[in-house]
Amino acid sequence: MKNQIEIKCFDHMQMDVGNLEQSIDFYTKVFGFELTEVGLRASTRWAIIGNQNRLFLCLHEYPEGQGLRNEGLEITHFGLIVDDFSTCREKLESLDVPLAYKQDIVYHSSRSIYIQDPNGYKLEISEKHGGGLVPPSLRKLAS
Amino acid sequence: MLKIKNDKILCNDNFINALLQLELSSDQKSSIISQSLVRKFSVHNFDEIGYSTPQLFEHGTLIEISLLLDQSVQNLLMFDYPQSKNLQKLTWLLSHQKFLSPFTKINLAYCLITLCRYIQAKNILKSIDYQILPDDFKFYYLAADFFISNRFENGERSEDIFSMKQHLIETLTIDPLLILQSCAQAIVWHLKSKEISSSVFDFFIAQGQKIVDRGGDYSNNHSLSIISGWYRALAMVPAFNKDLKTTREYMLLAKTHAESITPKNEADDLAKRHMLKTYYESESKEFLYFHGDYKLAEQSALNMIKEDPYWSLSWAELGELYCHEKLYDKALDAFTKSYELGAPRKIRSYFHMGNCQALLGNSKEALSIFKEILSVDPNNVSAALAGFKYSNQNNNTSKEFFASFLNDYVKRGFISNDKINQMVAA
Numbered sequence: 053m054k055n056q057i058e059i060k061c062f063d064h065m066q067m068d069v070g071n072l073e074q075s076i077d078f079y080t081k082v083f084g085f086e087l088t089e090v091g092l093r094a095s096t097r098w099a100i101i102g103n104q105n106r107l108f109l110c111l112h113e114y115p116e117g118q119g120l121r122n123e124g125l126e127i128t129h130f131g132l133i134v135d136d137f138s139t140c141r142e143k144l145e146s147l148d149v150p151l152a153y154k155q156d157i158v159y160h161s162s163r164s165i166y167i168q169d170p171n172g173y174k175l176e177i178s179e180k181h182g183g184g185l186v187p188p189s190l191r192k193l194a195s
Numbered sequence: 196m197l198k199i200k201n202d203k204i205l206c207n208d209n210f211i212n213a214l215l216q217l218e219l220s221s222d223q224k225s226s227i228i229s230q231s232l233v234r235k236f237s238v239h240n241f242d243e244i245g246y247s248t249p250q251l252f253e254h255g256t257l258i259e260i261s262l263l264l265d266q267s268v269q270n271l272l273m274f275d276y277p278q279s280k281n282l283q284k285l286t287w288l289l290s291h292q293k294f295l296s297p298f299t300k301i302n303l304a305y306c307l308i309t310l311c312r313y314i315q316a317k318n319i320l321k322s323i324d325y326q327i328l329p330d331d332f333k334f335y336y337l338a339a340d341f342f343i344s345n346r347f348e349n350g351e352r353s354e355d356i357f358s359m360k361q362h363l364i365e366t367l368t369i370d371p372l373l374i375l376q377s378c379a380q381a382i383v384w385h386l387k388s389k390e391i392s393s394s395v396f397d398f399f400i401a402q403g404q405k406i407v408d409r410g411g412d413y414s415n416n417h418s419l420s421i422i423s424g425w426y427r428a429l430a431m432v433p434a435f436n437k438d439l440k441t442t443r444e445y446m447l448l449a450k451t452h453a454e455s456i457t458p459k460n461e462a463d464d465l466a467k468r469h470m471l472k473t474y475y476e477s478e479s480k481e482f483l484y485f486h487g488d489y490k491l492a493e494q495s496a497l498n499m500i501k502e503d504p505y506w507s508l509s510w511a512e513l514g515e516l517y518c519h520e521k522l523y524d525k526a527l528d529a530f531t532k533s534y535e536l537g538a539p540r541k542i543r544s545y546f547h548m549g550n551c552q553a554l555l556g557n558s559k560e561a562l563s564i565f566k567e568i569l570s571v572d573p574n575n576v577s578a579a580l581a582g583f584k585y586s587n588q589n590n591n592t593s594k595e596f597f598a599s600f601l602n603d604y605v606k607r608g609f610i611s612n613d614k615i616n617q618m619v620a621a
Contacts, residue, residue: 090294092241092284099294 064100064108065130067173070118072097074170075111082147083132085109118171129166129174137179140165159183197545197571199263199537204277208537210507211260214252214310215271217281226506226536227469232309234462236281239306241288242298244335246305249469253346256539257311262572263541272312289315297323298332304339313347330367334360338377350390357381357395364402371406372413372421378403379428386431403429416456416463423452423470427477439485446481450474468502475499476512489520507536511544518551527551542568546577553581558589566593569600576609584619 069075076099079085085101088108092098097113134140144151144167152166152174161184165177205212205220212219213229217236228250239246261268270276274286288295288303295303300319307316320340328336337360344352360377363369381399385391391399403425413422426449433441453470456463475498483492496513503509514529530551533544549564565582568575583597604610 087291087294089296090288090291091296091299092239092288094240095237095281095284097284097287 062107064110066110066112067171068114068117069111069171070113070115071170072099072111072113076101078170079109082144082149129176131164131176131178133181134177137163137165137177140177161185197263197542197567198265201264204279206264208263209505210538211264214256214260214538215276215282216279217285217310218279224505224536227465227472227503228506230461231465231469233281234465235309236285236306238462239302241302242296243302244298244331246302246309248309249466249473251308251342251346252311252539254311254313259540259542260538263538272314292319292322297328301328301332301336301339308339308342308346313343317343317347330363331370331373333367334363334369334373334377337363338373341377341380345384345390350384350388353384353390354392354395357391357399361395361398371409371411372418375403375406375421375425378406379425382428382431386435400429400432416459416466419452419456420466420470423449423456423474425449426452427474430477430481434481434485437485442481442485446474446478449477472499472502472506472509475502476509479512479516483516483519489516492516505536507533507538507544508540509533510536511540511547514544514547514551518547523551523554527555542572542575546575546581549578550581553585558585558591561585562591562593566596569597573600574604574609576604579604580615580618583615587619 076085076087079101080087083103085103087099088102089100090098093112099111100108101111102108141151141156144165149167152168156163156165162178162180164179164183167175167177169175199206199208199211201207204216205218207220207223209219209223209225209229212223213225213232217233219225219229219233228248231249235246235248257271258268260266261271266276274282274289278286285306288299292300300323304316304319307313307319316339320336320343323336325333325336337356341353341356344350344356357377364374378399381391381396382403385393385396407422407425413419426445430442430445430449433439433445450471453467453474456467456470458464458467475495479492479495479499482488482495493513493516496509496516500506500509500513510529510533514526514533517523517526517529527548530544530547534541534548545564546568549561549568552558552564553561562582562585565578565585568578569582572578579597579600583594583601585591586594586597601610601615605612605615
């Protein structure tokens with residue numbers, strides 16, 4: 053369609069975090085993100101961390117928000133594709149990352165591991181893009 | 196008591212709290228500047244141009260605070276003391292300089308300047324690649340650099356900085372209000388200290404007049420504040436030439452613009468009160484020194500205090516006005532109020548209290564004050580001189596006490612014996 057915008061990939065995600073240092077430490081230690089930029093906005097500390105594949109997380113510190121219950125609609129988790137799914141569980145366990153389930157979750161075309169970050173956000177580490185799903189427009193091309 | 200006892204993060208002086216901690220104690224009253232310092236830090240987006248403060252203070256302010264708190268200046272300069280939450284955020288930015296954008300660095304430099312940390316501000320500016328900055332940020336960078344030169348380096352680089360600003364104005368498009376602020380500074384620092392040359396001064400005064408004459412949508416509060424400041428600076432030009440009529444015209448324009456500010460929030464209210472306060476401060480001097488009208492000068496000084504009743508310097512100005520008129524009992528009351536309100540220049544207000552006591556014939560009280568000043572600030576030449584002079588006049592046994600300080604100053608080269616004799620005889 054003429055006015056459609058084609059998205060190439062996700063650029064960044066902005067998230068409230070309870071403790072900036074703790075969150076930077078988590079994403080650095082577990083996923084190899086690097087601290088890229090920091091700042092202050094109306095007394096709110098923020099940091100941008102990025103990885104070698106140019107995915108960025110923008111962390112805004114909101115200590116008062118810790119433990120508060122969200123009501124209504126929310127983003128329930130975000131998914132990550134990793135280079136070697138088979139070694140993930142062992143690595144996560146060695147880093148003492150809390151795992152949501154004892155076993156991998158097996159879907160019809162892919163597997164996933166669910167973890168929580170220090171803020172309670174749920175992350176899904178997936179074996180295949182889109183859980184192995186292919187959008188209809190790409191299926192035609194594939195065939 | 197001159198020294199401030201404090202074992203907590205916040206003390207009983209909110210100017211000191213603002214400068215050292217970027218927070219205020221709710222138990223203490225606050226001046227416009229104290230509120231502005233804390234407020235600006237709390238609400239500013241460090242990515243955006245515009246960190247500012249109504250007034251800046253010299254490095255000596257931090258030295259005075261170190262004496263009052265009995266803390267080392269070096270510790271205060273480096274924030275090496277227990278920190279409030281706001282201050283922890285500031286020092287966090289400082290410790291992460293390599294991760295700051297150039298825009299955040301400029302705002303951080305400004306913030307440090309407002310807190311009298313000129314060395315750190317200068318180092319941060321030096322780490323920025325000036326050439327890659329957008330036009331307005333270049334101008335803003337130079338404005339910060341000027342404050343460092345002006346308040347910390349005796350104006351050594353002010354001429355070069357203003358020449359660079361001139362070049363930007365001539366070759367690029369800069370926000371007229373940013374230019375107008377610089378035009379006001381050029382007038383003040385050319386007339387006060389000649390750190391801006393006549394040719395640069397001529398350029399900036401012409402630019403300022405061009406911007407104001409050209410007009411534009413300058414009806415918002417921010418614009419009115421800047422234009423008020425412009426006219427108050429411009430009034431210095433005819434005043435310098437003893438043209439009282441034109442001085443008054445420009446001063447009235449300064450006042451009208453300040454009065455036109457319509458506060459929509461706390462920041463606007465503080466800005467309006469500050470512009471009116473500084474207007475009345477200038478007006479008081481205008482009436483006293485140019486018109487010789489003490490009563491009008493006194494009314495202006497009282498209006499100045501009404502806008503900012505918890506600002507110690509305003510009460511000290513009133514005290515100096517009364518001293519000029521030899522009304523030493525009134526002067527003593529005003530300086531006492533200034534002293535009780537605290538920093539900045541608390542020691543100087545205390546010294547003036549001592550002087551007033553001496554001039555009122557209360558030598559015992561006067562000498563006690565000078566002694567206490569020397570116990571806090573052993574290098575206070577004024578207190579030692581005054582103490583020696585008045586104890587000598589009254590044949591008081593404290594004469595030797597003060598003489599020992601003066602002898603030490605002579606040995607260290609602070610002052611000569613001839614100068615001492617001159618001042619004691621005066």
